[in-house]
Amino acid sequence: MPDPEGHPSRDEMDLRTVLSALADPLRFRVVAALVAEPERVERHCTSFGLPVSKSTRTHHFRILREAGLIRQVDRGNSRMARLRREDIEARFPGLIALIAEAGVPEPQDA
């Protein structure tokens, strides 16, 4: 069972769920941006500049969280996102390298 905030444990992660999460252009951009960051970096959910309303943003971050790709941490009145790099690498070895190789898409093609 996922934890109360909806984070699955490492072995609850499912490849098809992860692929669906990454299939959306905005979500891919978020993950690719995190992959390009140094290890353990936390970023504001707002810092990705997604061209959508905040309720849509909540929706996308929920899907990323429930797929196990990111961990969201409460930091006072805002929420930070961190890539679950080790868990992803352990469960789906090589996936992060593939995303890193593809790079962060430009906003317009996504």
Next chain:
Amino acid sequence: MPDPEGHPSRDEMDLRTVLSALADPLRFRVVAALVAEPERVERHCTSFGLPVSKSTRTHHFRILREAGLIRQVDRGNSRMARLRREDIEARFPGLIALIAEAGVPEPQDA
């Protein structure tokens, strides 16, 4: 440019297109089934037992073909599908291993 039948060349393959192709449950099943086969096996498009009409089947195989995941070859009056294993491995190393590890889903879960 893709060839006349819509197969992209190796370096025209795009990770996001591939991920979108794999995000559909039926298409994932097809690819996972091909991954589980020995190298170079060709299978009838009908042999996967997809629970959809033939026009829908055409649609899904087109998406797989245009993503570069399979190559479709005319064999008289029918068409065979073959995994583009080497191209996929060259362009997205590790991806096939991830799919192989996930296994072929049971029909009911997708």
Next chain:
DNA sequence: AGGGAGGTACGAAAAATTTCGTACCTAAGG
């Protein structure tokens, strides 16, 4: 205490994807 930034939940609208039916084509086999 009050205002503002950042978030979530919920329901509905909009857009994209999947699905099917029909019509049509080609090749293989009787």
Next chain:
DNA sequence: CCTTAGGTACGAAATTTTTCGTACCTCCCT
């Protein structure tokens, strides 16, 4: 030659996903 199996193209229906607006909550700051 005719039938049948396997496919494609096109348009429309059904479903899913994305998107947004509104209402509401919490924490920080003044």
